[in-house]
Amino acid sequence: MADIRVEHLTKTFGALRAVDDVSFAFPSGKVTCLLGPSGCGKTTLMRIIAGLEAQTAGAVYFGDHDVSRLSPSKRNIGMVFQYPVVYRGISVYRNIELPLQSMKLSRSERIRRVDEAIYLMGLTASAAQDVSKLDNGTRQKVAVAREVARQPQFILFDEPITNVDAASKLQLKRSLKELTRSLSQTIIYVTHDQTEAMTLADQIALMEEGKIVQCAPPRELYNHPADRFGGWFLGNPGMVFFTAALSGTDGARALASPLFPAPIAVSGATGEASDVTIGIRPEHIRLSADPLPGSVPAQVDRKTVQIGGQYLVALTVDGLANHGFKAKVAPSVGERLPASGPVHVALPLDQVSLFDAAGNRIAATLRPAGAPNRAQ
Numbered sequence: 340m341a342d343i344r345v346e347h348l349t350k351t352f353g354a355l356r357a358v359d360d361v362s363f364a365f366p367s368g369k370v371t372c373l374l375g376p377s378g379c380g381k382t383t384l385m386r387i388i389a390g391l392e393a394q395t396a397g398a399v400y401f402g403d404h405d406v407s408r409l410s411p412s413k414r415n416i417g418m419v420f421q422y423p424v425v426y427r428g429i430s431v432y433r434n435i436e437l438p439l440q441s442m443k444l445s446r447s448e449r450i451r452r453v454d455e456a457i458y459l460m461g462l463t464a465s466a467a468q469d470v471s472k473l474d475n476g477t478r479q480k481v482a483v484a485r486e487v488a489r490q491p492q493f494i495l496f497d498e499p500i501t502n503v504d505a506a507s508k509l510q511l512k513r514s515l516k517e518l519t520r521s522l523s524q525t526i527i528y529v530t531h532d533q534t535e536a537m538t539l540a541d542q543i544a545l546m547e548e549g550k551i552v553q554c555a556p557p558r559e560l561y562n563h564p565a566d567r568f569g570g571w572f573l574g575n576p577g578m579v580f581f582t583a584a585l586s587g588t589d590g591a592r593a594l595a596s597p598l599f600p601a602p603i604a605v606s607g608a609t610g611e612a613s614d615v616t617i618g619i620r621p622e623h624i625r626l627s628a629d630p631l632p633g634s635v636p637a638q639v640d641r642k643t644v645q646i647g648g649q650y651l652v653a654l655t656v657d658g659l660a661n662h663g664f665k666a667k668v669a670p671s672v673g674e675r676l677p678a679s680g681p682v683h684v685a686l687p688l689d690q691v692s693l694f695d696a697a698g699n700r701i702a703a704t705l706r707p708a709g710a711p712n713r714a715q
């Protein structure tokens with residue numbers, strides 16, 4: 340097993356820097372999802388690693404081996420694309436077996452690998468069927484099984500679920516989840532779909548405008564985004580943001596906002612920051628018809644039911660610069676709230692993130708003024 344490393348990797352298309360000086364290691368035996376909005380450079384980065392695209396500058400290493408100038412076939416990687424690549428007119432079994440015939444394998448090893456890949460991808464029932472007769476989702480499973488059976492050191496997935504019909508998506512995602520858990524290969528999985536990344540990844544490398552801006556296990560990335568972009572991009576809806584004033588000097592800082600009944604003591608924040616941004620996930624905002632500890636009065640403008648029964652509640656708080664925002668609450672809470680009218684809102688301090696003027700996370704601990712500082 341080996342890791343994949345890229346060093347100062349850059350790809351320009353004219354004036355556009357599709358991949359912008361990326362240095363990063365994809366750890367061996369782990370699933371790393373490259374996640375980011377459309378056009379941020381995920382596919383280009385993956386294609387350079389695969390050798391399908393030449394880099395403008397920088398290098399790609401598989402373990403200690405510089406593969407920057409090797410052709411794709413010499414890199415010994417498996418690739419699964421958006422559209423399933425299968426040989427039509429022949430069976431599932433033969434599709435998986437064919438690439439193995441050019442490898443120097445004993446017949447028994449070949450059969451073992453095909454059977455194992457068929458089993459792993461849940462294709463036993465369709466093994467004898469002609470792939471032309473299968474739906475897109477099952478064809479994609481065949482494409483995955485074929486790469487798995489070759490046992491390359493690395494497997495690269497480029498949005499394999501995106502073009503599969505809605506009915507097969509969930510099933511394919513489940514199969515991929517089981518598969519990636521049982522494989523020991525180094526896997527890079529490109530997706531713009533955060534649910535897919537959250538489900539499949541050991542770690543998510545979040546991309547923005549040609550750069551990897553943060554890499555962390557899914558939960559950590561979700562709970563502690565390194566910048567406002569991560570807060571906004573992840574979540575449905577993403578984090579809500581409010582401007583707030585941070586006053587005082589190191590050791591005695593206070594955060595004031597109409598969202599808090601009294602200034603909040605902040606420890607850990609250093610530097611000159613005065614205008615900061617508060618970020619909180621909509622599902623962490625607490626709402627109640629009656630006052631809560633640390634709550635302020637708010638106004639419900641609208642409430643709508645979401646898939647899954649949660650309520651999305653549009654609110655306003657007097658004195659807030661950017662005024663309206665949305666909270667997401669459990670059905671049991673949402674049902675009891677008025678469709679419009681007064682309510683009480685509280686931001687649990689341990690769920691609040693602070694960002695500086697450049698949008699970068701400020702490592703700080705928040706507590707009600709007067710409460711003991713446990714960080715000290």
Ligand code: ATP
Pocket residue numbers: 352355357375376377378379380381382383384531
């Ligand atoms: P998507 O999810 O939409 O595929 P992505 O994050 O994978 O997006 P890329 O496909 O890598 O993004 O593209 C990154 C940028 O490079 C985009 O602005 C795209 O238009 C541009 N780009 C990609 N390939 C080429 C090319 N061959 N010629 C010119 N520009 C390109």
